[in-house]
Amino acid sequence: MSTQNETFYQPERFILIGIPGLEVAEFWISIPMCLMYVLTILGNSAMLLIILPQETFHKPMYLFLCMLSIIDLVATTATIPKILSIFWFDDKEIDFNACLVQLFLIHALSMMESTVILSMAFDRYVAICYPLRYTSILPNSMIAKIGVAAITRGSVLMAPAPFLIRRLSYCRNNVISNTYCEHMAVVKIACTDTTINQVYGLIVALLVIAVDAIFISMSYLAIFIAVLRLSSKEAREKALSTCAPHVCILIISNVPALFSFFVHRFGHSIPLHIHIIVANVYILVPSMCNPLIYGARTKEIRKRIIVIFKNLNFLKQFI
Template identity: 70%
Template sequence: MFSLNQTMRPEMFILTGIPGLENVQVWISIPMCSMYLLIIFGNTMLSFIILSEETLYKPVYLLLCTLSITDVLLATTTTPKMLSIFWFSSKEIDFNACLAQLFFIHAFSMMESTILLAMAFDRYVAICQPLRYTSILTNLTIAKIAVLSIIRGSFFMAPAPFLIRRLSYCRTNIISHTYCEHMAVVKIACTDTTINQMYGITVALLVIAVDIICITISYCAIVRAVFRLSFRDARHKALGTCVPHICVILISYIPALFSFLTHRFGHNVPLHIHIILANLYILIPPMCNPMIYGARTKEIRKRILQFLNEKRFKRL
């Protein structure tokens, strides 16, 4: 149904799920649900370990805790609705609820990018300016970065709902996706969407492109500083502290860039492949981040093992 004001606006959208794979969506939901449960468990445990141990109240760990909380919120904006589509064929989503989901998906993604940039700056200061580390990156600075990430994500995404409200949907209200992605909603409009598309490209350049460039510059400075060290062990140790962050950057940005480029240039990519990868881009980074940092960071790994041993002895 459509309500006519100045634009032709549907009361609700229909999310199709994964077109062409309707018969196997229940099976697809099993790994998706498992990944979501791992996201909740892994990031909650990581945040609990960091916040409950005063010895971990250090910039790098507080940034990691902020990233974990953001990851849980990001996954929660999409996965419950996706599973309800797969399990119960609950495909309807209210127009305003769709705009809210769209806003939070992209806002949390931008917050995550901001935190990854801050973590790159943390590694830069720790390796290139070690004597000034405690004076530059204080806990107050980390709190300001967390607030800045919220403001930045909200500011850049604030225009999106208003720009979509001005569009008319006279042909269809069916979105071929599992969630309300910005370009997926824009593409089904029957009016000129040039402003929306330019807005999407501009935000991507101002956030993702700028963050990638800044992270690349910081790591170029880190590599240069590391190879100036005279001892091989010192070089390996310095680079080893960067490995978890580099892994997280790769699994976060590569799928995001693929999804962004596919919407605009990947017309030959099958729709179901694009949608599956768009869901994995939401789920894989939040699932892997606790595993990467838990496996590669000695202090966190030690605290997790202590926590699990305490729980086991209590049961005995």
């Protein structure tokens, strides 16, 4: 057989196999996944509808929440419908270019979210350590610049990935062991040297995960030290309570991401279905939890939700 028949540089489509070993349970897995996706859409849309029209909410913390909601809506919509179609209709094929677009969006949006979470940590640091200078350090113009920086950082760092993947050869193997197109999952099935792709992925991950983790840790360490210096117990509790949602989101977002990152490179003994389930958790759970955690923990948002429901009940009397 000739070399031309054995290899091809750009397959027309990839096959997403779902969750190997759990094919029988995929339908039942899809039910909570669908419910979580609906909650993600409703929760993040509600955050945008509550915050954006109200000028009183046009403050750094709430604007960062809007950024998170937009990122989460795009990220989940780029992945979950396709995953559900795999589970429900056995629709496992995905066009090569669509796979690259999905891959780019997933990782670029993840980097943008990491940048926003880092900015939120800095926001809490300024609010607690320099409360009198808060508005001068973080005016709305600065928040806009941070938003642009987050988009630029994620897009620029992820831009080489599709081009690096296009240069790979796939020897009659276009089956991706995942429910969506992930960078390393696509790279692993190539039959040519993938050293450049792997080094690129490692460098980008270190630039985002390591750098952000260092600065986030420094911010919260400074916050913790500042809180301990407060003389009032109530002031300490209030300061710590404002940081609690941010720490929760940080844990929910980063733990699955780190697990997926290390498993791809070092966790060869971990069952494939565990890796894929965690990869799906990484996409869906933080996106669902962001509005739930912030909506439940932020007094101003809770008050606004109560006002909206009261208005709805008032309108029902005239319907």
